Amino acid sequence: MPRRSRGLLAFLAVGLLAGCGSSAAPSTPAATATAVPLSGSLTVLAAASLTEAFNDAEPTLQAANPGFAATFSFAGSQQLVTNVINGAPADVLATADQTTMEKLVTAGLVGTPVTFTRNRLEIAVAPANPRGIHTLADLARSDIAVVLAAPAVPAGNFAKQVLAKANVTVTPKSLELDVKTVLEKVESGDADAAIVYATDVAAAAGLVTGVVIPDAQNIVATYPIAVVKATLNAAAAAAFVTEAVSGLIQKALLKRGFLPP
Amino acid sequence: MRWGAAGRPLLGLYIPAAVAVLFILVPLVGLLAHASLADIGDALTSTAALTSLRLSLECSLLAVIVSAIVGVPLAYLLARTAMRGRRLLRGLVLLPLVLPPVVGGIALQSAFGRSTPIGGVLHSLFGVTLPFSTAGAVMAEAFVGLPFLVITVEAGLRQRDAGFEEVAATLGARPWRRFWLITMPLLAPSLTAGAALCWARALGEFGATITFAGSFPGTTETLPLAAYSAFEGSGAVSRAITLSLILLVISVSVLVGLRDRWLGTVA
Amino acid sequence: MSLDADVGLTRGSLEVRCAVHVEPGQTIAVLGPNGAGKTTVLRVLAGLEHCRDGHVVLDGEVLEDTASGAWVEPESRRVGVVFQDHTLFPHLSVLDNVAFGLRSRGVARVPARRRAHEWLERLGVEDHAASRPRAISGGQEQRVALARALITEPRLLLLDEPLAAVDASAKIDLRRTLREQVSGFDGVRILVTHDLLEAAALAESVVILEDGRVSQQGSFAEVTARPRSSWVARMAGLNLLSGEASADVLRLGNGSELIVVRGVSGPALATIQPRAVGLHRERPTGSPRNVLHSTIAGIDPHGDRWRVRLDGPVPLVAEVTPAAAHELRLADGGVVFASIKATEIDVYPM
Structure with a gap:
């Protein structure tokens, strides 16, 4: 049944082709304040919630480091981990939780992870909050259609913890495989509410509204980033990690509402 | 095999043919090599696997029934009437065959999602939400499976002219009687073949289902979705393989069974 | 009972114009080479095709009249047809094939089957009542087809090359059976054929149809003795x-x-x-x-x-x-x- 995953493969193929299109120009010395020069091309696997921030950072990184090119692949962290285990060519990996990253550390496939950013959870609802959802407890209402990420996805795991903290039992309508798809269900109007990262709500401003989860019930997700050991461009990969922790990428993250590490 | 005097086998054809066989066989062997008997036993007794298996069978059978109810009349009109725009209509019917399933799912969502006009009416009048419901999964499967049924049934109808229906008319049978007593029984082999193809496609459906209907155990998480999320999600590769094998065994045994009985007579 | 028909229509490049008048108890053969439009005329009489201009009047009842727009559906015409191909429904037993017409006209299953069985006996094929059509010979198949057409007591019997698909050895027997059964039928009978012998065996008068036109009509003896077209002359030797x-x-x-x-x-x-x-x-x-x-x-x-x-x-x-x-x-x-x-x-x- 090869058709089963054709759609996904097609998307991946498009991503790869796009990456090839912007293939590396001859590297030139970095003309930025960055300590280590970024050069050549990198394939970066990143948690879906990082989509906007990383995409924002790319042009600035390229402007600062002529000849540098990054190809991003965004998906649920658990999917990225599976990809790396299966030998996907990648240089850097950034996940949304420690659990998923830990698998690769144990397997010896990545270098030591560094926490580079943090995030909080929020309830995403339709603009202007027509269903009047104000607390986690509202998600248990039978007239509210809730969608969460699957428990194996960091966002799904966190959502589960958050609901447990608030002592709320929710029967979701669907368990999606990455956080952006979860958010899409609220954007499309098919779901009334979802638990996603605060940064996802901000990125979809106008399409969804955020309902803040009080600190007492909330969880702070810490994002680790690591160099994939199989990389062919270790120097640039390490430089990318540095940019994420304290450089241009970090700036982009803060702008998008992520918390400093 | 018999060869005519001049019909000695072309040895040059054996190599590409062998490549084709291996291309199908090797991945299957790979799948089998990864699964242990214990895993299969575990999966077969786990409620989660059985739930997705049952859901898969239910959804695919319902998709076939839905496809047959609307697809047979469509095939009949395409084959037997001189409707205007018939060629255009046939092209339209084939569309889900070439549309990537994920795109099909997005299309279904933009047409029947809860906030769309149609979806809104369904939701407010009947309280039915197609996304996240088993009905949505059935719809996604029918969307991708319907073309197979329509094409096969239409071909079956085209294979013979309306001669037997005409005989029945001269014997006093009114149009609906002719349809049920002549057209449909004579169509049985093509309908079975079409339904089998439609069913096989529906059983393996992934992209449109996960995009349109989402994924939740017992409601919309069919076997392919369960296998995929086991593979990508929890990293439980052996569970994913077992689920795939279950799917494989069921589809192959049904298709082989049907082939012996019906499909041979169609060709 | 009589048939009065004047049929005009175009089929591809063929322009068909055929007028026939048949008295009850009479068999008329529409005779002509292949492609002359014979079967088309028969289909119009049975109501399987519309004509462009003309009329079909059976027994005083207007079945089709292009001037007034009158039209009777084939299932309401009381016409029996023995086709040259598509004879028996392949998915029904011989008995159910014969009973089909009665069942379609509302006769209950049991009496319909009983009468079907009687008809099979009359035509000497009762041994095959339970068989599927593909299991019987061409000659037997045509007997069953004849029984199926006659059982509904049609007012107009149309025979389309009934012997064409039957092998030579079975032809003589079948021809005799056809003659016996057809002469016992008191409605209007039309035989369409390209075989002079078939026409000679079954019909008293013939209409010669060539290139869609009637080139000659009259009694069989007249037409074959003094043919007006080279085709008839050749057929008559x-x-x-x-x-x-x-x-x-x-x-x-x-x-x-x-x-x-x-x-x-x-x-x-x-x-x-x-x-x-x-x-x-x-x-x-x-x-x-x-x-x-x-x-x-x-x-x-x-x-x-x-x-x-x-x-x-x-x-x-x-x-x-x-x-x-x-x-x-x-x-x-x-x-x-x-x-x-x-x-x-x-x-x-x-």
Whole structure:
């Protein structure tokens, strides 16, 4: 049944082709304040919630480091981990939780992870909050259609913890495989509410509204980033990690509402 | 095999043919090599696997029934009437065959999602939400499976002219009687073949289902979705393989069974 | 009961115009070469096709009239058809095939099957009642098809080449059965065929349909004795000539002349039996006879006779015994003299 995953493969193929299109120009010395020069091309696997921030950072990184090119692949962290285990060519990996990253550390496939950013959870609802959802407890209402990420996805795991903290039992309508798809269900109007990262709500401003989860019930997700050991461009990969922790990428993250590490 | 005097086998054809066989066989062997008997036993007794298996069978059978109810009349009109725009209509019917399933799912969502006009009416009048419901999964499967049924049934109808229906008319049978007593029984082999193809496609459906209907155990998480999320999600590769094998065994045994009985007579 | 039909329509490049009038208890054969439009006419009578202009009136009931727009669906026509192909429904048993018409007209299953069985007995195929159509022979299949058509007591029986798909050995029996059954049926009967023998066996009068047009009609004897088209003449095994008759001379289109018995004058047709044409290697002498200097164009065995095709002033077919053919060394070809007595030439007005 090869058709089963054709759609996904097609998307991946498009991503790869796009990456090839912007293939590396001859590297030139970095003309930025960055300590280590970024050069050549990198394939970066990143948690879906990082989509906007990383995409924002790319042009600035390229402007600062002529000849540098990054190809991003965004998906649920658990999917990225599976990809790396299966030998996907990648240089850097950034996940949304420690659990998923830990698998690769144990397997010896990545270098030591560094926490580079943090995030909080929020309830995403339709603009202007027509269903009047104000607390986690509202998600248990039978007239509210809730969608969460699957428990194996960091966002799904966190959502589960958050609901447990608030002592709320929710029967979701669907368990999606990455956080952006979860958010899409609220954007499309098919779901009334979802638990996603605060940064996802901000990125979809106008399409969804955020309902803040009080600190007492909330969880702070810490994002680790690591160099994939199989990389062919270790120097640039390490430089990318540095940019994420304290450089241009970090700036982009803060702008998008992520918390400093 | 018999060869005519001049019909000695072309040895040059054996190599590409062998490549084709291996291309199908090797991945299957790979799948089998990864699964242990214990895993299969575990999966077969786990409620989660059985739930997705049952859901898969239910959804695919319902998709076939839905496809047959609307697809047979469509095939009949395409084959037997001189409707205007018939060629255009046939092209339209084939569309889900070439549309990537994920795109099909997005299309279904933009047409029947809860906030769309149609979806809104369904939701407010009947309280039915197609996304996240088993009905949505059935719809996604029918969307991708319907073309197979329509094409096969239409071909079956085209294979013979309306001669037997005409005989029945001269014997006093009114149009609906002719349809049920002549057209449909004579169509049985093509309908079975079409339904089998439609069913096989529906059983393996992934992209449109996960995009349109989402994924939740017992409601919309069919076997392919369960296998995929086991593979990508929890990293439980052996569970994913077992689920795939279950799917494989069921589809192959049904298709082989049907082939012996019906499909041979169609060709 | 009578049928009055005048059917006009276009099928592809064929323009069909056919008028027939059939009295009850009479069988009329629509006879003609393949592609002449015979089956099309039959389909119009059965209501399976509309005609462009014309009418079909059975028993005073207007089944179709393009002038008034009247139309009766085929299922309401009380017409029985025996088709040349698509005879029996392959998915029903022989018995259910025969019972189909009664069931469609509302007869309950049990009495319908009982009567179907009676009909199978009448046609001598009751042993196959439970068989599927593919398990019986072509001849048996046509008997069943006939039973299926007759059981509904139609007012118009249409037979479309009923013997065409049957092998030669079964034909004689089936032809006899057809004649018996058809003559016992008191409605209007129309047989469509390209086989003169079939028409001879079953019909009293014939309508010759060629290229969509009726070229001749009349009793079987009349039409075959004095054909008006070369197709009929060929089917009847006759030489057909056309020309201008005056006194005892028939002047043909190409200018050659034949001595005939006087009686007809003006445009005329003439037939000559092939066996009335004598062949000689030397010019024969004596009595008033026509002698034509001809060349042998071909020889075809025809039963216990040989048919010799002749080119010359008058193209003819002669029939000789194989012994005569041998004696005259006809197989060598070449020039022969064909002699025809004036009394063997049947001249009739065109």
